[in-house]
Amino acid sequence: MRQFTAIVNPTAGGSAGAAALLRVARLLREAGAELETEYSTSLAHAQELARRAGERQRVVLAVGGDGMTGGIGGALSGTDTVLGIVPAGRGNDFARALGLPADPAALAGILLHGSPRAVDTVEVESAAHSRTVVLGSVYAGVDALANRHANHARVLRGAASYYAGGLRAVATWRAVDYRVTVDGEEHAHRGYTVVAANSAYYGSGRMIAPGARVDDGLLDVVMIREAPRRLFFALMNELKSGAHASRPEVRVLRGRHVRVEADREVPCGADGEVDAVLPVTATVLPGSLHVLC
Structure with a gap:
């Protein structure tokens, strides 16, 4: 029977993290699994707790949103430690990409009996963050600004905060003018954003990269060109289904190593946590993390 260490972000969705864990923890313990709980005081603290649990051969449960999951997953990347996810944040985009169920009983079944799956992670380097490993995507442009607005929203939560943040960002x-280098080949791009996606989803369920897979050893590089604002708002709505990818304003490349530069200071982010500016590089680390899904 598996031994679990759950690491809870007490600020993700208020008390949502603790509540989500309680529903699953009861089922794990009833099945005979051992479960201990650690509460993190910061993302760096959560990462240290995860590393220590991994050294004790325990399955680490990341309880929280994409920032928490990405931070812990990044800390465990390149190790033999198995990661489990209890989604309890605003977006839960990486859990969505893995097809994890919302039902506590179904999720407990996966944590107890699922086989670990090797998935890719992404090494990110920027001026502000010398080296960070994330799980979902790296984005540079209007979406990074929208995420910054969403993170500072005081009233709206979840998808609503991202949508409102997007409207505010696009308006200004x-x-x-970007310079995007994919596996050594340079591409000029003028537009709204560049996204190097390991996962199909970002921004609370928006399917930015419909063809992205977490275990294919590649990043899908989505570039949205300059267009009238009314068209960009239409694109935002199409992100719900991924239909935007068929528009001529959207170009998708694939590669293992991506560098994004710009003609002015442009915000960039990753997994809702990293807040930096260009230039940034993203390199896929194939099969470097083992996840129960």
Whole structure:
């Protein structure tokens, strides 16, 4: 029977993290599994707790949102430690990409009996963050600004905060001249954003990269070109289904190593946590994390 260490972010969705864990913890213990709980005081603390639990050969449960999951997953990347996820944040996009169920009983069944799956992680380097490993995507442009607005929202939560943040960001955005280098080949791009996606989803369920897979050893590089604002708002709505990918304003490349630069200071982010500015590089680390899903 598996031994679990749950690491809870007490600020993710208020008390949602503790509540989500309680529903699953009862089922794990009833099945005979051992479960201990650790409460983190910061993302760095959560990562240290995860490393220590891994050294004791325990399955680490990340309880929280994408920032928590990505931070812990990044800390365990390249190790033999198995990660489990109890989604309890605003977006839960990586859990969505893995197909994890919301039902506590179904999730407990996966944690107890599921086989670990090797998935890719992404090494990110920027001026502000010398080296960070994340799980979902790296984005540079209007979406990074929208995420910054969403993180500071005091009233709206979940998808609503991202949508409101997007409207606010687009209203003031000026097109950027990017230089995007994918596996050594340089591409000029003028537009709204560049996203290097390991996962199909970001921004609370928006399917930015419909073809992205977490275990294919590649990043899907989505570039949205300059267009009238009314068209960009239409694109935002199409992110719900991934239909935007068929528009001529959207270009998708694939590669293992991506560098994004710009002609001015442009915000960039990763997994809802990293808040930096360009230039940034993203390198896929194939099969470097073992996840129960």
